[in-house]
Amino acid sequence: MVLRHRVLACIDDIDTPTGVRFGQSEYEQLVQRGNPGYTGELVQDEWDPIALNYTSGTTSAPKGVVYSHRGAYLSTLSQILGWEMGNAPVYLWSLPMFHCNGWTFTWGVAARGGTNVCLCNTTAKDMYHNIAEHAVTHMCCAPVVFNVLLEAKPHERREITSPVEILTGGAPPPASLLPEIERLGFHVTHGYGLTETAGPALVCEWQRKWNKLPQQDQAKLKARQGISLLALSDADVKDLDTMASVPRDGETMGEIVLRGSSIMKGYFKDPEATSNAFRNGWFATGDIGVIHPDGYLEIKDRSKDVIISGGENISSVELESVLYRHPRVLEAAVVAMPHPKWGESPCAFISVKKNYNGDTNDVVKESDIIAYCKKNLPRFMVPKRVEFMAELPKTSTGKIHKFQLRALAQNFVVTENLPGKIITGPIQLSASGQVNTQVQG
Incomplete structure (x- = not known):
């Protein structure tokens, strides 16, 4: 469904700054209560917290990640520029909004004057129907959603008449699935990030010369995590014991480290975990990777999964x-x-x-x-x-x-x-x- 349609907003939070309990409202009623002349609050310090997001807990207990206004703004700007999101996109919410604020696209779609198409369930039928019904231009998802789309039954599918841009991440996409999903009418961009980086921090920036390669080789290249987005100051692969960078040979492994204003302020009420996450000004991701001669990073594993x-x-x-x-x-x-x-x-x-x-x-x-x-x-x-x-x-x-x-x-x-x-x-x-x-x- 599109947000302009009938949506029930269940908001019940007594811990709001005003102490006012919203209760349940129809979406249109909630919007009508707004003040068109409201100019917003000025941010006194751009490093003040703006959001609290929790890690998904795939390798350990979930932790609260605190974003700053500055980090959220720069991450959002990087995403819409790096993904070349044009004016008035139609964005399908196949990625949960609660996950890194929808990889910052809760803000990014609004910044581009876009339309939000919301799903109750990420089923093949619902995704194909909404893509066709609303002429969806963009969507984000974990690679697992590729299988949902590829395994759709004939009666669940709808023809995709114009390319749909997919930004995928959260896990390395299997190279074997990329040609299959693109044959359906999707164009895949592979990003890499964590909750601690406010969503994607690296992107596999495509090079035109790669278009001449065999499709299988293209898929392997697209599965790499790539190079840093604009908001990131630097990305590297290091030996954490010496903090020395590994050779750019595509073989020597080390831990992927990042730094920049888009990195989290820290873990909520957990100074010990915050301290352990940073090494000499670098955020240690916990992901083991290599750097290829062209500077593109590639994950080999989570450190806990080796x-x-x-x-x-x-x-x-x-x-x-x-x-x-x-x-x-x-x-x-x-x-x-x-x-x-x-x-x-x-x-x-x-x-x-x-x-x-x-x-x-x-x-x-x-x-x-x-x-x-x-x-x-x-x-x-x-x-x-x-x-x-x-x-x-x-x-x-x-x-x-x-x-x-x-x-x-x-x-x-x-x-x-x-x-x-x-x-x-x-x-x-x-x-x-x-x-x-x-x-x-």
Whole structure:
């Protein structure tokens, strides 16, 4: 639905500065209560807080992130300039507004005089319908939404008559999905950021010369995290022990660090976590990456997700990208599981695409996945166990919840040639960290 249509605004906050409780109002009624002559409050200090946003908690407990007026303004300006968002865009809210203030587009769409098309659910039918009905020009989403669009049934689809710009981030988009989504009429821009950076801080700025490359090579380039946006002062990959920059060889790994006015003021009421997040004036992202000779950054893994098996570092992102190329894999996530000999070994969690009969897991087997990995990966990177799930657990922003998967994998025992089981129920963690879920097979 578009905001000019009937929308129920449920606002009930007694902690407002005025102490006034809004209650429930129709959207039009709420707007009519406004004062057209209101000029707004002048900001006395541009470093004053403007918003409090919480991290999604994919790798640890959620933390409150405090944005400044200056940071929010510069981030918004960078997004609309870097994405080349023109006048009067029609923006589809396939990304939650509560996540980094919609990657700052709650402000950005207003700054460009745009129309907000709001969704109650990010289903394929709703997205295709609204794109066609309102001539949507822009949308943001996590890569998981690509699968929702690609897996749409024929009756859920609508023809896309003009290109829709998609800004994606939150997780590295599988290179294998990019050509498929663009064939539908979407044009993908890949950004990278965190809640702490007010949304995207890096963007894979496309170069015209890349258009001459084979499509597969283009997809690999587009999956990189790229170079810094305008609001960012600097971005680098460093060895955090020495704070020395890694060579720009596309191979030497270090931690991605950022600095600039768009970085958060700090974590809400958590000075210790704030102090730990910064090193010598740099914000340490926790993401492990490399820098290519052309200066483009590429994530290899989250620092907590690197699997160390027998002294070898295994990138879960690299392993997942191979799994996504399997024709039956819909979603994939790789985490560490205990191994009696190597310390850790990769465990793959997979949901599979439905076949023409609408059934799942009746064709692909664990042995198929492992055999596929053996053909495409070094032996030490091959998963020692594959678990099939009806759907991988996700945060409210669409990121795969590896925290839950790691907890589940800690209960596994490595047994060669053990058939993977289908996990059908939701994963729940008890207070002691034990996993409660339903398993078939």
